[in-house]
Amino acid sequence: MDRIPRLITGVVGAAAGMFYRLDRHGPPLPDGPLLVAVNHPNSLIDPLLIFRCSERIARPLGRAPLFDRRLLGPVVRALGGIPVYRRQDDPGAMHRNEDMFRAAVEVLHGGGAIQIYPEGKSHSGARLAEFRTGVARIALLAEERADWRLGLSIVPVGITYSRKERARTGAVVRFGRAFACADLRETYGDDPMAAARSLTERIEEGIRRQTLNFDRHRDRTLVSVAEQLYVRESRRVPWRVRERLGTRFPRLQRFARGLEWLRGTDPAEHRRLLGEVERYARLNERLRAGEGDVPPRFGFLPVTKYVLVRGSLLLLGLPFAVAGSVFWAPLARVPGMVVRRVRPEIEVTATIKLVTLLAGVFTAWVLWAAVGYLAGGAYAALAAAALAPLCGYVTIRWTELAQEVREDTSLFLRLQGRPDLRRRIGELRRELTRAFRRLERRWMEEELPGSGNGDNVSAPGAGRDGGERARQRRPKQGRRGG
Numbered sequence: 001m002d003r004i005p006r007l008i009t010g011v012v013g014a015a016a017g018m019f020y021r022l023d024r025h026g027p028p029l030p031d032g033p034l035l036v037a038v039n040h041p042n043s044l045i046d047p048l049l050i051f052r053c054s055e056r057i058a059r060p061l062g063r064a065p066l067f068d069r070r071l072l073g074p075v076v077r078a079l080g081g082i083p084v085y086r087r088q089d090d091p092g093a094m095h096r097n098e099d100m101f102r103a104a105v106e107v108l109h110g111g112g113a114i115q116i117y118p119e120g121k122s123h124s125g126a127r128l129a130e131f132r133t134g135v136a137r138i139a140l141l142a143e144e145r146a147d148w149r150l151g152l153s154i155v156p157v158g159i160t161y162s163r164k165e166r167a168r169t170g171a172v173v174r175f176g177r178a179f180a181c182a183d184l185r186e187t188y189g190d191d192p193m194a195a196a197r198s199l200t201e202r203i204e205e206g207i208r209r210q211t212l213n214f215d216r217h218r219d220r221t222l223v224s225v226a227e228q229l230y231v232r233e234s235r236r237v238p239w240r241v242r243e244r245l246g247t248r249f250p251r252l253q254r255f256a257r258g259l260e261w262l263r264g265t266d267p268a269e270h271r272r273l274l275g276e277v278e279r280y281a282r283l284n285e286r287l288r289a290g291e292g293d294v295p296p297r298f299g300f301l302p303v304t305k306y307v308l309v310r311g312s313l314l315l316l317g318l319p320f321a322v323a324g325s326v327f328w329a330p331l332a333r334v335p336g337m338v339v340r341r342v343r344p345e346i347e348v349t350a351t352i353k354l355v356t357l358l359a360g361v362f363t364a365w366v367l368w369a370a371v372g373y374l375a376g377g378a379y380a381a382l383a384a385a386a387l388a389p390l391c392g393y394v395t396i397r398w399t400e401l402a403q404e405v406r407e408d409t410s411l412f413l414r415l416q417g418r419p420d421l422r423r424r425i426g427e428l429r430r431e432l433t434r435a436f437r438r439l440e441r442r443w444m445e446e447e448l449p450g451s452g453n454g455d456n457v458s459a460p461g462a463g464r465d466g467g468e469r470a471r472q473r474r475p476k477q478g479r480r481g482g
Contacts, residue, residue, distance in 0.1 A: 004078050005057055005078060005079050005080065006057065008075060008078060008079060009051040009057055009079065012048050012051060012358075013048055013049075013051040013052030013053075014052065015048070015354060015357070015358055016045060016048035016049050016051075016052050016354065017049075017052045018393075018396075019045075019167050019168070019350070019353075019354050019357070020049075020161070020167070020168065020169060020170065020171035021168060021169065021170050021171065021244060021245070022049065022052065022053070022171050022172075022173070023170075023171070023172045023173070023244055023245060023246025023247070024052075024053040024172075024173050024175070024246075025172065025173070025174045025175065025246055025249070026157075026174050026175030026176060026177075026210075027175060027177060027178075028055050028175075029054055029055050029056050029058075029113070029155060029175070029178075030153045030155070030178050031111075032111055032151055032152075032153060033108040033109070033111055033112070033113075033142065033150055033151060033152045033153065034056070034058065034108075034112075034113040034114070034152070034153050034154075034155065034178075035108070035113075035114055035116060035135060035138065035139055035152065035153070035154045035155070036050065036054070036058045036113060036114065036115040036116070036155050036157055037116055037117075037118055037135050037154060037155065037156050037157065037203045037206070037207060038050060038115060038116070038117055038156075038157040038158075038159060038207070039117070039119060039128055039157075039158055039159055039207050039211055040117040040119045040120075040121065040122045040123065040129075041122065041123065041124065041159060041160075041161060041164060041347075042122060042159070042161060042164045042347065042350055042351075043122040043347045043348045043350070043351045044066075044072075044348075044351045045164070045350050045351055045354065046117070046122070046159055047060045047062075047115060048354075049159055049171065049173050050115050050157065050159075050173070052173075053173040053175075054113075056113045057079070057080075057113065058113040058114055058115035059079060059080040059081060059082065059107055059112060059113065059114050059115070060076065060079060060081045060082075060114075060115050060116075061081070061082050061083075061084050061100070061104065061114060061115070061116045061117070062076055062081050062082075062083065062084065063083070063084055063086055063089055064083040064084060064085050064086070064089060064090070064093065064096075065089055066081075066083075067081065067083050080107075082100055082103045082104055082107075082114070083096075083100065084097065084100055084134075085097050085100065086120070101137070101138060101141060104138045104142070105138065105141055105142045105145060108138075108142040108150065108152060109142065109145070109146060109150065114138075116134070116135050116138070118131045118132055118134065118135045118200065118203055118204070118207075119131060119132070120132045120134070122347040122348075123347065124164075124346050124347055126213070126214040126215065126216055126217045126219065126220060127213035127214060127215070128204065128207065128208060128211065128213060131200050131203065131204045132200075133193075133196040133197060133200045135154075135199075135200070135203055136181075136195075136196040136197075136198075136199035136200045136203065137192075137196050139152055139154060139181050139199060140181060140184065140188050140192065140195055140196060140199060143181060143182055143185075144185075144188060148182045148185045149182075150182075151180070151182075152180060152181060152182075153178040153179070153180065154178065154179055154180070154181060154202075154203065154206075155175060155176060155177075155178045156176040156203055156206025156207040156209070156210060157173065157174065157175050157176065157207065157210060158173075158174045158176075158207055158208075158209070158210025158211035159171065159172070159173050159174075159211075160172050160174070160211055160212055160245065160249065161245075162245050164346070164349075164350055165346050165349040165350055165353075166350075167335075167350075167353060167357075168396070168400065170244060170245030170246075171245065172244075172245045172246040172249055174210035174211075174246075174249070175210070176206045176207075176209060176210050179202065179206070181199050181202075184198060184199060212249075212252060212253060212256055213256065214256060214259075215263075219256075219259060220256075221281070222259075222274055222277045222278065222281070223252060223255045223256050223259055224252065225277055225280060225281045225284070226255055226277050226432070226436070227248065227251050227252050227255045228291065228293055229280060229293060229429050229432060229433070230255075230432070230433055230436055231251065232293050232429075233429050233430060233432075233433040234433065239292065239293060239295035239296075240292035240293070240295060240408055241292065242290075242291045242292055242404065243291075258436075258439060258440075258443060261443055262439060265446070273432075273435060273439075276428070276431070276432055276435070277432065279428065280425070280428050280429065280432060283421075283424070283425050283428070284425075287411060287414060287415070287421075287425075288407070288410065288411065288414075289407075289411055290407050290411075292407070292408065292411075294411070294415070294422065294425050294426075296422065296426050297422075298412060298415075303412075306408070310401065310404075310405050313401060314398065314401060314402060314405065317394055317397070317398040317401075318398070320390070320391050320394035320395065320398070321391075321394060321395045321398040321399070323387070323391040323395075324391035324392045324393075324394055324395025324396075324398075325395060327364070327368060327387075327388045327391055327392060328361075328364065328388075328391075328392045328395065331357075331360045331361065331364050334356055334357075334360050335352070335353040335354075335356040335357055335360075336353075338352060338353075338356050339352055339353060361392075364388070365385065365388055365389065368384045368385070368388045369381045369382075369384050369385040369388075371384065372384030372385070
């Protein structure tokens with residue numbers, strides 16, 4: 001791969017990695033011909049995160065109209081993008097997908113990598129959309145034309161966002177284990193469409209294992225609250241610690257499976273439990289406790305340590321934060337102004353914000369370098385060019401820390417003199433925790449007969465090691481999520 005694609009992917013990938021608090025999980029991408037199959041919740045941001053988290057540059061397949069955009073088109077072409085002609089874009093151009101299949105196969109035969117989105121569209125649904133067979137057809141066609149000796153690898157990837165439309169919120173990219181498709185040779189010879197459907201099911205199951213799937217968005221919110229209160233009440237996570245989305249993901253996924261199981265086996269208990277979790281969430285929201293929840297108490301030593309450590313960090317970073325505000329404060333408001341004016345759909349909101357930020361950052365960076373040159377010559381220009389991004393980064397981190405301290409301090413002050421409220425929250429949290437543990441035992445008794453002791457559970461809140469052992473013993477249940 002030449003230098004231009006590497007430069008582009010490095011810049012835009014780094015920008016996307018700064019826009020979100022990004023985590024990457026899973027094995028590295030294999031060498032050789034490769035198809036990276038990804039879910040598609042966030043328009044053009046999704047490919048940028050793949051660029052950021054991949055060891056290889058996977059050429060993107062994208063809808064054809066993108067290639068005609070004035071600024072985006074040349075970038076996509078420079079990355080080796082391959083246009084896909086969709087019926088909803090231009091029904092008369094569907095025949096040109098033959099060129100798409102031919103180009104994709106040529107890339108794979110040359111040992112290259114391709115990233116593709118089998119849902120066929122970006123969406124904000126609570127679960128995966130219906131999968132198209134295009135990924136499977138490309139894979140099988142590439143193997144068939146290489147006499148099934150290509151050695152193609154398919155890697156399922158799941159991208160999950162906490163609040164995809166907002167900057168500096170959590171995002172996690174999870175890479176599954178690679179698998180092949182040459183075992184479908186006989187099926188493909190007898191019925192190519194049956195082989196494509198079978199491979200599509202494998203790809204969907206692989207992506208499902210790397211994503212969170214719910215019937216409704218409300219379920220996701222409730223699962224997040226339930227997991228948060230459970231791990232703190234169980235003392236697995238300290239109070240007021242904000243964990244990254246990638247760390248929470250396995251637990252959230254187990255809670256989501258538990259919610260699905262409970263809805264199917266005991267609808268009445270499911271409704272009761274959701275009502276209690278909603279009640280707890282309302283109390284949390286009333287106190288504006290955020291992701292750190294409400295501690296049962298504030299000890300003198302922990303509070304003292306908190307004040308000393310975070311206070312020192314805020315004081316040390318203050319000069320850089322002030323300088324960064326001077327450099328970048330006007331720019332920080334521009335993306336929000338553009339979004340309010342354009343009023344885009346939620347799938348493209350983050351894309352518009354990121355593009356606006358990239359253009360603004362580059363313009364401001366050049367401007368500050370020019371101001372430095374006019375003020376003090378070449379050395380001043382170099383100093384301004386180096387200090388501006390450094391101060392900007394420190395400002396971001398300082399602002400996030402200051403927001404956490406403000407939230408924690410506000411909660412601390414709000415709870416003073418309110419032992420009744422803290423006691424009510426603690427009682428409800430303990431009651432919910434006991435309910436989760438009862439459900440763990442019920443789940444394991446049904447799924448793993450004879451394991452009712454709950455030692456190796458993979459139900460909501462189970463320990464990571466125990467959950468993994470239980471999943472290894474659990475019989476497969478079709479295409480169930482997780």
